[in-house]
Amino acid sequence: MSTIQDTAHRSGATALGGRGIHAVPTMPILSLEGLRKTYRDPMTLKPFTAVDEVTLELERGEIFGLLGPNGAGKTTTIKLLLGLARPTAGRVLLEGREPREPASRSKLGYLPENPCFYDHLTPLEYLDLTGALFGIAPAIRRRRASDLLERLGLGAHARKALRKFSKGMTQRVGLAQALMNEPRLLILDEPMSGLDPVGRSEVKALLREQRAAGVTVLMSSHVLAETEPICNRVGIMKQGRLVEVGTVSTLLQSGVREWEVAVEGMSDAVAAPFRAGGHDVERIGSRSVVRVRNGDSLQDVLRQMLQAGIHVHSVEPRRETLEEHFVRVLDGRTVARGGRS
Amino acid sequence: MRGVVAIAQNTVREVIRQRMVLVLALFGVGLVAASQVLSPLALGEGRKVVTDFGLAGSSLLATLLVVVLGSSLLHKELERRTIYAVMAKPIRRSEFLLGKFCGLWITAAALIAGMFAIVLGVVTVSYGETPWLVLGAMALTVLELGVITAIVVFFSSFTTPALTAFFAAATIVAGNFADDLLYFGSQGAAPWVARATEAVYWMLPHLTVFNARGAVVHGIAVAPERLAFAAAYGLLYLMALLIVAGAIFERREFR
Amino acid sequence: MRGWGGMVVAVVLAAALIALSGMVDRADRARRGAAAREELLYYPSGVWVRQATLGYETAAADLAWLRGIQYYGEHRLSDQRYDMIGHVMNIVTDLDPRFTQPYVFGAFVMSQELGQPQRGLELMEKGMRANPEDWKLAFETGFLHYVGTHDHAAAARYFARASALPGHPEYAERFAAFAAQRAGDRDMAILLWKRVEATGNKYMQEVARRELRRLGDGAEG
Ligand SMILES: Nc1ncnc2c1ncn2[C@@H]1O[C@H](COP(=O)(O)OP(=O)(O)OP(=O)(O)O)[C@@H](O)[C@H]1O
Numbered sequence: 103m104s105t106i107q108d109t110a111h112r113s114g115a116t117a118l119g120g121r122g123i124h125a126v127p128t129m130p131i132l133s134l135e136g137l138r139k140t141y142r143d144p145m146t147l148k149p150f151t152a153v154d155e156v157t158l159e160l161e162r163g164e165i166f167g168l169l170g171p172n173g174a175g176k177t178t179t180i181k182l183l184l185g186l187a188r189p190t191a192g193r194v195l196l197e198g199r200e201p202r203e204p205a206s207r208s209k210l211g212y213l214p215e216n217p218c219f220y221d222h223l224t225p226l227e228y229l230d231l232t233g234a235l236f237g238i239a240p241a242i243r244r245r246r247a248s249d250l251l252e253r254l255g256l257g258a259h260a261r262k263a264l265r266k267f268s269k270g271m272t273q274r275v276g277l278a279q280a281l282m283n284e285p286r287l288l289i290l291d292e293p294m295s296g297l298d299p300v301g302r303s304e305v306k307a308l309l310r311e312q313r314a315a316g317v318t319v320l321m322s323s324h325v326l327a328e329t330e331p332i333c334n335r336v337g338i339m340k341q342g343r344l345v346e347v348g349t350v351s352t353l354l355q356s357g358v359r360e361w362e363v364a365v366e367g368m369s370d371a372v373a374a375p376f377r378a379g380g381h382d383v384e385r386i387g388s389r390s391v392v393r394v395r396n397g398d399s400l401q402d403v404l405r406q407m408l409q410a411g412i413h414v415h416s417v418e419p420r421r422e423t424l425e426e427h428f429v430r431v432l433d434g435r436t437v438a439r440g441g442r443s
Numbered sequence: 444m445r446g447v448v449a450i451a452q453n454t455v456r457e458v459i460r461q462r463m464v465l466v467l468a469l470f471g472v473g474l475v476a477a478s479q480v481l482s483p484l485a486l487g488e489g490r491k492v493v494t495d496f497g498l499a500g501s502s503l504l505a506t507l508l509v510v511v512l513g514s515s516l517l518h519k520e521l522e523r524r525t526i527y528a529v530m531a532k533p534i535r536r537s538e539f540l541l542g543k544f545c546g547l548w549i550t551a552a553a554l555i556a557g558m559f560a561i562v563l564g565v566v567t568v569s570y571g572e573t574p575w576l577v578l579g580a581m582a583l584t585v586l587e588l589g590v591i592t593a594i595v596v597f598f599s600s601f602t603t604p605a606l607t608a609f610f611a612a613a614t615i616v617a618g619n620f621a622d623d624l625l626y627f628g629s630q631g632a633a634p635w636v637a638r639a640t641e642a643v644y645w646m647l648p649h650l651t652v653f654n655a656r657g658a659v660v661h662g663i664a665v666a667p668e669r670l671a672f673a674a675a676y677g678l679l680y681l682m683a684l685l686i687v688a689g690a691i692f693e694r695r696e697f698r
Numbered sequence: 699m700r701g702w703g704g705m706v707v708a709v710v711l712a713a714a715l716i717a718l719s720g721m722v723d724r725a726d727r728a729r730r731g732a733a734a735r736e737e738l739l740y741y742p743s744g745v746w747v748r749q750a751t752l753g754y755e756t757a758a759a760d761l762a763w764l765r766g767i768q769y770y771g772e773h774r775l776s777d778q779r780y781d782m783i784g785h786v787m788n789i790v791t792d793l794d795p796r797f798t799q800p801y802v803f804g805a806f807v808m809s810q811e812l813g814q815p816q817r818g819l820e821l822m823e824k825g826m827r828a829n830p831e832d833w834k835l836a837f838e839t840g841f842l843h844y845v846g847t848h849d850h851a852a853a854a855r856y857f858a859r860a861s862a863l864p865g866h867p868e869y870a871e872r873f874a875a876f877a878a879q880r881a882g883d884r885d886m887a888i889l890l891w892k893r894v895e896a897t898g899n900k901y902m903q904e905v906a907r908r909e910l911r912r913l914g915d916g917a918e919g
Pocket residue numbers: 141142150151152170171172173174175176177178179215324697698
């Protein structure tokens with residue numbers, strides 16, 4: 103969880119790039135306080151809490167990944183912070199403003215989940231409409247629209263009706279419209295979905311570029327491999343609750359380390375005591391891999407191996423991947439105490 | 444306000460690109476053509492028949508356009524979630540609604556103007572005289588369409604397209620019967636019925652205010668004070684509806 | 699619409715709307731009163747038929763008019779019975795009281811084809827009540843009195859009334875003078891029928907030619 107000092111330390115004039123009028127360093131770009139959203143079934147009136155007591159503060163210039171399984175409440179959280187849905191409890195502040203105020207959205211870019219734009223327009227016309235809604239002068243928005251379409255690889259399709267766009271192409275239009283107003287805060291609901299591998303790496307490059315320009319990004323995803331390399335911090339949601347928040351490295355440090363000891367020519371008889379000691383032994387051809395769970399027993403295992411004259415090929419520490427961590431957290435084996443609750 | 448203009452422009456574009464207008468325009472031309480066929484059968488009253496049919500047809504078609512397209516205009520945005528990206532821009536929901544209203548009204552007015560131009564042209568060519576007086580009826584029809592558009596937007600701010608079309612049609616029918624309602628209510632019904640019908644009578648749009656078709660075909664001009672009165676009544680009525688619709692829409696949950 | 703300014707504007711708008719609604723209400727009540735009186739004079743259906751057209755009453759009147767003419771044309775070729783023509787023209791003129799041709803045509807048919815000039819004159823009376831300033835309706839009423847009921851004094855009265863109304867042609871005055879002087883004259887009847895032959899619709903022209911032949915003046919027409 104971020105702290106005030108933390109935020110103050112990271113933000114400031116450089117992160118804002120001099121763009122901001124509200125460049126008060128202590129004002130978080132986005133803060134959620136005890137946010138809750140309860141839906142009621144219109145027939146049975148049974149309440150269902152989609153977002154539960156979410157508290158979070160974004161730091162300027164970071165890329166924050168909101169992770170969680172399907173139905174965790176990521177999209178609902180995003181709708182709440184845009185004012186598209188109203189919270190049952192708690193509040194949202196966008197640079198100190200309520201999301202209901204239109205001005206709070208003037209420096210915000212938003213990519214909806216599975217976006218859908220007006221069928222009857224071309225991307226150029228849609229971006230022009232977007233620019234008009236932001237109050238951008240016609241000449242500027244025309245130039246920006248064609249630049250963005252070029253940038254997102256849609257230059258050749260600028261005058262084709264959006265009706266004829268594929269999913270990935272629509273996703274790119276969605277990114278373009280989110281960038282039309284040169285936002286200070288980008289909110290992207292599953293930006294990678296529907297994109298081909300080239301598209302994904304392009305988007306990653308784009309996001310890094312935006313971060314370098316001082317833009318703060320909040321993105322939701324469940325494709326962790328895509329998220330891990332670009333996010334400064336991630337938050338993991340589970341059943342509406344934000345169960346863990348932190349940088350990728352701190353989250354993973356708390357995970358159990360493991361060593362993989364690869365050896366050459368180890369017979370089953372020699373392997374038996376290791377198995378008995380609770381280590382996994384896996385045989386691949388003439389090679390065997392022994393997974394050792396903690397540092398203390400590693401010393402013992404290695405000593406035994408050397409005494410038995412086994413040729414140790416390599417010893418590798420294996421960190422938990424974000425994906426494994428994610429699955430472990432969601433299994434509920436280690437519901438983090440520090441993160442929330 | 445710039446948001447309202449942008450949404451209105453987009454709505455006009457949407458309606459025009461939906462070919463609906465083309466179909467309607469063809470229908471309008473066809474109607475005038477049909478009345479041309481009928482005019483020799485009218486025993487010398489062809490000019491009146493063509494003018495009547497032209498005016499009635501254009502007003503009917505424009506009303507149809509507003510009710511049919513208008514009732515799904517908002518719902519389609521919610522259903523396809525195109526509204527999400529738009530509402531994340533610095534624009535109020537009530538401004539969005541106002542933009543939709545303006546766009547639809549402008550389209551309907553343009554359609555009316557086009558169809559009246561066709562009527563004027565056909566009558567001029569066929570009978571050698573231009574019935575300029577119908578322009579008074581046209582102005583009133585445009586005002587009426589404003590009220591009808593506001594009715595459609597009002598209902599669509601809280602209900603489904605089917606119900607919107609139904610309620611709007613019912614309101615239009617009842618609006619033409621407004622004065623009879625009072626009469627029915629006064630014919631020995633229970634006092635609470637009388638009071639209820641009286642309340643409905645006051646709330647309904649009195650659409651007869653906007654109907655000068657019967658006068659202009661007989662060469663009676665629409666008096667400027669009648670036009671001014673209808674404009675004041677129509678604009679106030681539609682503003683009242685839009686304010687209520689905006690308040691409802693601001694509070695509505697998007698799915 | 700925030701704060702007091704918005705509040706004041708809203709209150710002013712609401713008050714203005716209420717005031718205008720009151721004016722609409724007064725106009726409606728006046729119209730309803732007049733319609734109710736008219737209803738008692740005639741039959742109760744008329745006004746309701748008009749409402750049922752939802753503001754398209756003149757176009758509906760045209761349709762009824764076209765249908766009425768078709769009815770007349772069909773029966774003229776077959777059995778020459780036109781019993782429904784009065785009913786149809788009543789509906790047409792209920793829908794569009796300013797549409798004068800149906801009064802004239804309906805009354806003409808009832809008088810000259812059905813031999814019921816009295817019914818024809820009732821339709822003309824209705825037309826003149828709805829259009830008191832219309833010279834043509836007064837003139838045609840005089841005509842029906844002259845050739846239908848042969849009430850030449852009444853004919854002279856209506857010709858005189860027509861020639862006092864705006865827009866009347868010069869011949870209205872001529873006929874008013876003739877009718878006053880030469881009541882019962884066959885020449886007068888011929889002149890009147892010649893006028894129908896010159897100005898009436900094609901069916902009326904045919905009837906006029908028939909009448910002129912009967913009066914022994916067909917050769918010229
Ligand atoms: N309008 C709504 N009415 C009722 N329940 C809703 C509504 N919107 C969302 N929910 C429920 O809230 C929960 C969270 O949904 P949400 O869309 O936020 O999940 P998510 O984390 O975005 O999932 P995904 O990764 O699949 O996009 C789900 O159980 C969903 O059924």
